[in-house]
Each structure stands twice: as structure tokens, then as C-alpha cells.
Amino acid sequence: MVELFRLSRPEDALEALLSALPSGTFRRETLPLEEALGRVCSREIRSPQALPSFVRSTMDGYALRAADTYGASEGLPAYLQLTGEVPMGAAPSFSLKKGECALVHTGGMIPEGSDAVVMVERTQKSRDDEIEVLRSVAEGENLVQIGEDVAAGSLVFPAGHLLRPQDIGGLSALGIESLEVAGKPKVAIISTGDEVVPPGTRPEPGQVRDINSYTLSALISDAGGIPVKKGIIADDYKLILSGAKSALEESEALVISAGSSVSVRDVTAEVIDELGKPGVLVHGVSIKPGKPTILAVCDGKPVIGLPGNPVSAFVAARLFLLPLVRRLLGTEENPLNTAERSVRARLSRNIASSAGRSDYVPVRLIHGKQELPEAEPVFGKSNLIYTLIRADGLVSIPEEANGLHRDDEITVRLF
Ligand SMILES: Nc1nc2c(c(=O)[nH]1)N[C@H]1C(S)=C(S)[C@@H](COP(=O)(O)OP(=O)(O)OC[C@H]3O[C@@H](n4cnc5c(N)ncnc54)[C@H](O)[C@@H]3O)O[C@H]1N2
Ligand code: MOO
Secondary structure, X not given: OOOOOOOEOHHHHHHHHHHOOOOOOOOEEEEEHHHOOOOEEOOOEEOOOOEOOXXXXXXXXXXXXXXHHOOOOOOOOEEEEEEEEOOOOOOOOOOXXXXXXXXXXXXXXXXXXXXXXXXXXXXXXEXXXXXXXXXXXXXXXXXXXXXXXXXXXXXXXXXXXXXOXXXXXXXXXXXXXXXXXXOOOEEEEEEEOOOEEOOOOOOOOOOEEOOHHHHHHHHHHHOOOEEEEEEEEOOOHHHHHHHHHHHHHOOOXXXXXXXXOOOOOOOHHHHHHHOOOEEXXXXXXXXXXXXXXXXXXXXXXXXXXXXXXXXXXHHHHHHHHHHHHHHHHOOOOOOOOOOOXXXXXXXXXXXXXXXXXXXXXXXXXXXXXXXXXXXXXXXXXXXXXHHHHOOOEEEEEOOOXXXXXXXXXXXXXXX
């Protein structure tokens, strides 16, 4: 059979795209902390202070000198004089001497002279101003030390870190109220095809509603980019070229859906080559679905041509567009929502495939009594978007394999 494309392996194709991009091209912006969730630090953040900044008790109890309690037991308690109470939110106004203790609450600052806290349950009051300690306490017990959470000046987040909810709290603890993050890259989307109509239109015979602009737009926002839908352009070289030129001028990247294959109406690769240098780097990847994918860099900006079939467009977008958005954001980490989480599962039936290409098959997970869920393939042609909707994730069949077998333990990449 004549192969119409020179096929690249998916890893090589992605590498070709990413390595042809200029480094560090993303914009930076300063945001208030509350708006930084899911954004990427564009420079490293070091701690301006030690956290905690004072020695704190982790229990409700009495601050004391550990040495005063050595050998204490229920039968032979240590008697300590209660000299005061540490107020919350203020430094104690007194210090402790040998044989003394002070009431302290969880999180309170311990007085000078003390080096441990005994939990209130391990004591009893013998008089108003005296307690019995019923067991010995080690130095440092029930305390957090200065800088135990974060040392002053230490690296909190490297550049490229994607901020999670706990990170926002951690920055607040350090008094960092605003920070510099990578700007969200604008990714323009063009759908091409004489037969494609907007979703608000009732399709005439032979027409189909636009799916890809919408799936791709959702994937891009999920990945931390700003999708800019540029609408539908007919299969016309000049129209697509002028639409693509203006879309790329206003954005950091461009995705063109359809027209990636070999019919005379498929002009996407030619258009992309006109947009700038070096132009098309890859046309054809050894994957199914998604084979006709086009990857290009045009005068420093990435352009991806995706196959028109909605399942192919989705699979290829996950393989190439998501890592591209991450790269434009300057991170290697997975965006919160598109997190490429995976689970182990057991295949419910055989899946055939040809060696020499990586196959991606949608699967539905069925949770039963067994240790691992069952992965049921959702077979269907790559034009059928609902195969993805009925599925929970994708299983990939490596290029060297001739398929997978029923009961094989596999990894499912969740949607
Ligand atoms: N002779 C060959 N024919 C095809 C080959 C091949 O190797 N030799 N590859 C097939 C594969 S694989 C795919 S995938 C498609 C890719 O086609 P194109 O990227 O050129 O896209 P179109 O032909 O324009 O459309 C394909 C299909 O998808 C529908 N479509 C297009 N855009 C949308 C949209 N925005 N929303 C919903 N559906 C869309 C379109 O109507 C077609 O049905 O080529 C195979 N052919
Ligand atoms: O990418 Mo094509 O979808 O293999 O159908």
C-alpha cells in the first residue's frame, strides 16, 4: 500500500514541535494571590521569612523545662509552679525559671526558658498555682520550631510550578499577596470544511454541526490557555490563508481543524507552510486515530493542523496541543483540570492493532468486586464523537504490539 504521509513517531513529532519553538516566549503578569490558582509561577519564589517565625505549642497544655519532668510518673509526679498563661496572638510577657510552668494553648508562643509542652491530659492540678506532671516530657516535645515548615530564604516554588490550592495558602502564610505568573497563551481555533455549520444552524443534508471548535476550545481552557474561536472557513486555500494569517497575528498559537488529509480539498498543510518559516515540521504521525496531524512553527509561533474527524482531533489534541499549551505556560506540570491522571485496569476483551503505529482506544471503566476495574473498549469510527462521551479514558497500544489481550493489566489515561 502506498503511504501518503511520511509518518513520525508521536514522541519524535512532539519533540520536533517543542524544540523548534523559541524558549521563554510566554508573557508574564502580576496577579493578586486569590487569582493565582492554576497559574504558573514565571519566576522562582523564595521564602521571605522563617515559618513559623516563633516556637509554637502543638497542644493545649503547659510550657515547661523538660529537665524538670525527668523521671516523673503517675506514682511520682513532678510538681511545677504555675506562673501564668500565654495569651493567644501575643508574646508572653514573662519567662520561665527552673520548676515553673505556664498554661499554653495550641498554636501559642512558648515563653523564654521553656523547651517543651506537656499535654493537659498528662497533668493534674494539685493547687491553684501548682500542677503535677504525670510523665516525663522530652525536650522539644509538642513544639514546632522556628523555620520547621519553611526556612527563611529557602526555595518555595521553582519557576514553572503550577499553583494548587494548598500553594495559595502557603504563599498567604508568607505574606505574599501578589505574584508574577505566566500569561495565559491565546490559542486561535479555525474550523475548516464546506460542510461544517455552526451549532445554532439546522444542518442541510450533507452538512454537519461544528464539533471540533468546541471540543478544542474546551481543551485549551482546561489546559490553562485562552481559546479564541475564529469560526468556520470553507475549503478554500485563499480564504483559509487569510483567516489563518490574521488569527496567528493576534494569538500565541493556532489550531486548524480538518483539511489535513490527502484530498484535493485538503489544503491545511499548504496554508500552514505559507504562514512563516520553518513551516510544516511534521505531517503524519504513526497514531490511530490522528494520523494526518500537522505540526508546524511559523515565524516563532506554533501551528497545529488537526484531522477533521472529531475523535481524531481530540486524541491528537491531547497528544500535541496540551503539551504545547503547557510549554507556552512554561510548565511541565499537568493543569489541574486536564490532569493526565491514570488508573490501572484489566481489559475486558481483545483489541487488535497493527504493529508500527500507536493506537488509542476509548474505554469505559466498570467497577466491580475485583481489585482492578474492568476496561471495556468503546469501539467506533473516528467520526463518532459519542464514543468518547461513552468512555472514561484512553488505552494506548504501543507501536511494537499487535494488540492487547483480554485480562491484560493496562493503564487507562483518564479524560
Ligand atoms: N485516502 C485517504 N483518505 C483519508 C486518509 C488517508 O490516509 N487516505 N486519512 C483518513 C483519516 S485517518 C482522517 S482522520 C481524515 C482526516 O481528514 P481531514 O483532516 O482532511 O478532514 P476532512 O476530510 O475535512 O474531515 C474529515 C471528517 O471530519 C468531519 N469534520 C471536519 N471538521 C469538523 C468539525 N469542525 N466538526 C465536526 N466534524 C468535522 C468532516 O465532515 C468529515 O466527516 O481523513 C481520512 N481520509
Ligand atoms: O485520524 Mo483518522 O481518524 O485515523 O480516522
